[in-house]
Amino acid sequence: MSLRPGAGRAGRASGGLRWTSLRLRLVAVFALVALTAAVSVSGIAYWLNRDAVLTRAQNSALNDFRDSLQRNAASLPVAPTCESLEKAADQIGGPDTYQVVLIDTAPDGSPCAAPSDRDVFTLDDVPASLQRAVNTPHKNDDNRYHLHWERISLQGHPYLVAGARINRDGPTGYMLKSLDAERKDLNSLAWSLGIATLLALIGAALLAQAAGSAVLRPVRRLGEAAQRLGEGHLDTRLKVTGTDELAEMSRTFNSAAEALETRVEELSAREAASRRFVADMSHELRTPLTAITAVTDVLEDEAEALDPMIAPAVRLVVSETRRLNELVETLMEVTRFDAGTAKLRVDEVDVADMIMACMDARAWLDSVELDAPRGLLATLDPRRLDVIMANLIGNALKHGGSPVRVTLRREGEQIVVAVSDHGPGIPEGVLPHVFDRFYKADASRARSEGSGLGLSIARENAHIHGGDITAANSPSGGAVFTLRLPVRPAEDDPDDPDGPDRPHGGAGSPA
DSSP: OEEOTTTTOTTGGGGSOOTTOHHHHHHHHHHHHHHHHHHHHHHHHHHHHHHHHHHHHHHHHHHHHHHHHHHHTTTSOSSOOHHHHHHHHHHHOOTTSOEEEEEEEOTTSOEEEEESOTTTOOGGGSOHHHHHHHTSOOTTOSSOSOOEEEEEEETTEEEEEEEEEOTTTSOEEEEEEEOHHHHHHHHHHHHHHHHHHHHHHHHHHHHHHHHHHHHHHHHHHHHHHHHHHHTTOTTOOEEOOSSSHHHHHHHHHHHHHHHHHHHHHHHHHHHHHHHHHHHHHHHHHHHHHHHHHHHHHHHHHTGGGSOTTTHHHHHHHHHHHHHHHHHHHHHHHHHHHHHTOOEEEOEEEEHHHHHHHHHHHTTOTTTEEEEOOTTOEEEEOHHHHHHHHHHHHHHHHHHSOSOEEEEEEEETTEEEEEEEOOSSOOOTTTGGGTTSTTOOSOTTOOSOSOOSOHHHHHHHHHHHTTOEEEEEEOTTSSEEEEEEEESSOTTOOTTOTTOOEEEOOSTTOOO
C-alpha cells in the first residue's frame, strides 16, 4: 500500500520514534515477551543442569566414600588406636578427592578423632544436625546406620559433608568434598544462559522493529493520506496491494475518499449555482429598483399633498423600497466577497474623524459616547470603515442598552475600536454565531428590520484589511464588539500615495 507520487510529504515528521508511538510499544511488547520466555527457559535449564551436575558429583563422592569406608575402616579392631585411625583416614581420603575424619574410642576409653588433614577438615566442621542423624540407629533394618549428607558453605566455598557409622561398634566416618569445580561449571552455564537471553532479547527487538516497519508503514501512509485529504486534496488515493486487512483498509479509505470527493463536488456546484443565482438576482433587481426608487422619491415629496388615507401607505412603500434597495446592495456586496472581486481602495485617514463622520451622517452623535483621540492615522478604505462602524454602532443602538460607547486606541501596529453597550448582552448560545450570515437570535421572528447580514459584512470588510472583529460580553453588563485593523495593510505600498486596489482573497478569509 503506497500513496500516489507526491502524496506523502505531509506528516513525515511524525514518523520518528516517540514514547507514545505504536512502533515503540510494539518493540517493548516483543522484547518483554522474549525476555519472559528466555528467562523462563534459561531458569528451567539452569536448575535442571544444576541438579544434574550436583547429583552426579554427590552420588560419585558418596559411593566412593561408602566403598572406601567399608574397605579400610570395617576391618579395624574394636577400640582401635589413634594411629590406626589416622592411617585408615589417610587411606580413605586424599587431597584430590575429599577429606575424612574417623571417630572411635581408644583402648583406654578416651575418644579419638583422626582427620586426614587437620588443617582442612575436623569434627568441628561437621554440622551438629548431621552428627545426630549419623548416630541415630534405624529400627527394623539390618543395616541400622545409614549414610547421611548435607551441603554446607565454609568460608564462602560450597562443600558436601557426609557421614556414616559402621555397625554398632565400628568407627564413624565423615567426609568433606569441595564443590568449587561444580560451582564454576554452573557459573559458566549461568553466564552462557544470560548471554543467550540477551541475544534473544536483541533478536526480538530487531524482529519487532522489522514487523513494526512492515505493519506501521501502511498505517503511516494512511495517516498521511488522511491528512492530505483533510487539507483539501480530495484526489488523494492509496495504492492497494495484497488481500490482507491493511489492503482492505486501503480499499475502504479509497472508497470513502471517492465518495467524499463526489459529494464535495456536488456541494461546490450547488454553492456556485446559488452564488450565481444571488448575483444574477441582485443585478436583475437593480434596474427595476432604480425606477421604483425614483418613483417613491417623487411620492415622498408629494406625500403631504396626498389624501390622508393614502399618505401612510405611500410612506410604507417608500420605507420598504429603501429597505429592499439596501438589501440588494448588501447582497451585491456579499457576492463580491464570495467571488473574490472585492477590492480595497485605501487612503490615509484620521480614524477619529471617520468614526465621527459615520455617526454624524446617521444622526447618532447625541446617542453615542465617543472617546476617540484625534491624530491616529491609518491607511484604510474609508467606505468599508464606514460600513463596519455603521453596522457595529447600529447593532448596539438597536439591540443593546444606553449608553453606547465607542473608544479608539492604538496598540502597536493596530488600531483598536471597541463598541460597547449596557444591554442584556449576547446569550452564550448565540455568541458563536453572531457573525454568521442570516443568523438571528430570535428564530421565531421571520420578519425583522435586519437582514442578518450586517455583522457578517462588517467582519468581511475587517478581514479584507487584514484585521478582525470579535464579540464578547462585558463583566459589567452589555456586549462589546472589538474591531482590530492594521495601521497599514500588509500589501500596501508606502511609495504609492494613492493606495492600491487590492482584491479580497475570498469569503471569510483574512487577506
